[in-house]
Amino acid sequence: MNIDVFLTQFQAKGLETCFHDRHINPQIYAGLNGVNWSLKDYEARGGYQALRKVLGIGSGTPMTQDEVIAVVKESGLRGRGGAGFPTGLKWSFMPRQFPGQKYLVCNSDEGEPGTCKDRDILQHNPHIVIEGMAIAAYAMSISVGYNYIHGEIFQTYERFEAAMDEARAAGYLGDRILGSDFNFQLHAAHGFGAYICGEETGLLESLEGKKGQPRFKPPFPASFGLYGKPTTINNTETFAAVPWIIRNGGQAYLECGKPNNGGTKIFSISGDVERPGNYEIPMGTPFAKLLELAGGVRGGRALKAVIPGGSSSPVIPAELMMSLTMDYDSIAKEGGSMLGSGAVIVMDDTRCMVKSLQRLSYFYQHESCGQCTPCREGTGWLWRMVDRIENGQGRPRDLDMLDSVAGNIMGRTICALGDAAAMPVRGMLKHFRHEFEHHITHKTCMVGAYV
Numbered sequence: 001m002n003i004d005v006f007l008t009q010f011q012a013k014g015l016e017t018c019f020h021d022r023h024i025n026p027q028i029y030a031g032l033n034g035v036n037w038s039l040k041d042y043e044a045r046g047g048y049q050a051l052r053k054v055l056g057i058g059s060g061t062p063m064t065q066d067e068v069i070a071v072v073k074e075s076g077l078r079g080r081g082g083a084g085f086p087t088g089l090k091w092s093f094m095p096r097q098f099p100g101q102k103y104l105v106c107n108s109d110e111g112e113p114g115t116c117k118d119r120d121i122l123q124h125n126p127h128i129v130i131e132g133m134a135i136a137a138y139a140m141s142i143s144v145g146y147n148y149i150h151g152e153i154f155q156t157y158e159r160f161e162a163a164m165d166e167a168r169a170a171g172y173l174g175d176r177i178l179g180s181d182f183n184f185q186l187h188a189a190h191g192f193g194a195y196i197c198g199e200e201t202g203l204l205e206s207l208e209g210k211k212g213q214p215r216f217k218p219p220f221p222a223s224f225g226l227y228g229k230p231t232t233i234n235n236t237e238t239f240a241a242v243p244w245i246i247r248n249g250g251q252a253y254l255e256c257g258k259p260n261n262g263g264t265k266i267f268s269i270s271g272d273v274e275r276p277g278n279y280e281i282p283m284g285t286p287f288a289k290l291l292e293l294a295g296g297v298r299g300g301r302a303l304k305a306v307i308p309g310g311s312s313s314p315v316i317p318a319e320l321m322m323s324l325t326m327d328y329d330s331i332a333k334e335g336g337s338m339l340g341s342g343a344v345i346v347m348d349d350t351r352c353m354v355k356s357l358q359r360l361s362y363f364y365q366h367e368s369c370g371q372c373t374p375c376r377e378g379t380g381w382l383w384r385m386v387d388r389i390e391n392g393q394g395r396p397r398d399l400d401m402l403d404s405v406a407g408n409i410m411g412r413t414i415c416a417l418g419d420a421a422a423m424p425v426r427g428m429l430k431h432f433r434h435e436f437e438h439h440i441t442h443k444t445c446m447v448g449a450y451v
């Protein structure tokens with residue numbers, strides 16, 4: 001089925017993705033309607049003006065690489081892939097004088113359960129990513145880039161290829177871009193759906209045609225990346241934020257959000273809400289407002305808990321969540337969790353936390369690449385223990401053992417998938433231990449999820 005027809009049907013059912021008027025001051029999703037993805041539409045929205053500004057087209061005064069990086073630093077943009085690392089700082093790590101090939105990589109793997117924002121950007125606004133990547137490449141003196149796109153969204157990969165063809169034909173990609181001395185060749189690659197290929201060094205291995213197993217770090221990609229060359233990797237949404245920043249200035253972007261948390265952020269809200277979908281709102285917006293935009297808890301039920309930043313972020317109980325704002329600092333410092341990729345999973349009072357954790361733990365043991373023992377063995381242990389508690393075969397000592405196994409995984413693995421598997425376990429035990437105890441003692445569930 002044609003993707004546009006499919007999306008129209010999707011919307012007709014009331015299941016919206018990003019085509020609604022409930023964003024707040026959107027920058028990336030502004031004006032999208034599902035069919036206006038092409039170059040002429042993007043240019044009509046002011047597209048490629050930022051690249052022109054950087055290259056000095058029209059003004060005759062190109063920005064220096066240092067100036068571009070300084071604006072991105074000033075903006076307070078933090079990586080949207082999960083860790084929230086400051087983007088301008090990351091760009092400054094690239095050894096620009098390195099004499100050999102350097103690479104720029106866009107991480108569009110988007111495998112974190114609950115996250116569905118990058119595919120909307122690529123499908124409906126692909127040129128914003130191309131423009132952001134071209135600016136990043138200019139700033140870091142890079143001439144070759146790749147966009148690694150999740151394997152299960154092949155139509156999106158084809159859309160991105162079509163957009164790159166348009167950009168090449170118009171002189172926005174390739175040699176001597178817009179008549180300048182700047183060359184940037186961009187290519188797309190697709191994975192095959194493994195979550196671990198979203199981890200940046202697993203992604204690089206996969207891009208090189210090998211099994212997508214993460215590399216030990218250091219060395220970090222800035223010095224030893226794709227094919228062993230200096231490489232900068234950013235998330236799709238991170239690159240998509242860049243054109244607005246260059247056009248409007250770093251300070252303006254920072255002021256859209258809150259200090260240390262600049263700009264807007266796309267939140268993929270799912271679970272027990274009336275209107276699941278992607279919502280672009282300023283950083284620092286209260287969670288209560290986001291919930292309201294999403295139509296509130298489904299059926300008017302009570303909010304029980306929220307997983308605020310994708311499945312690896314520890315769960316936050318309702319009362320605490322309702323007091324938080326949606327930004328890296330509030331969710332981490334006050335909520336004890338992580339903003340992560342911005343996938344907000346809402347749970348109402350019918351949700352059993354044991355059942356929920358059983359599902360999450362299954363995912364992580366399934367996706368472990370198996371390289372390191374604590375993750376390979378530990379994720380299986382976690383899942384088997386939660387599974388037996390859920391099935392009425394839990395033992396009183398299981399809860400301490402769950403905590404101990406989680407603790408033995410954390411910080412002892414090659415990549416952060418181990419931590420990602422352990423953190424939800426610890427979060428659930430911290431806030432909802434009584435539900436696990438009830439399952440063990442009474443062999444039944446204390447909430448009405450199954451009635």
Ligand SMILES: Cc1cc2nc3c(=O)[nH]c(=O)nc-3n(C[C@H](O)[C@H](O)[C@H](O)COP(=O)(O)O)c2cc1C
Nearest residue numbers: 079080081107109110111198199200234235238416
């Ligand atoms: C198991 C695992 C999966 C990840 N998956 C993704 C992903 O799908 N997309 C992404 O951008 N970052 C993902 N990351 C984070 C990347 O390793 C990397 O930090 C990110 O792409 C950097 O981009 P940013 O600085 O723009 O956030 C993942 C990390 C881990 C440990």
Ligand code: SF4
Nearest residue numbers: 369371372375413415
């Ligand atoms: S932590 Fe897990 S997924 Fe990451 S490298 Fe080790 S075994 Fe592989």
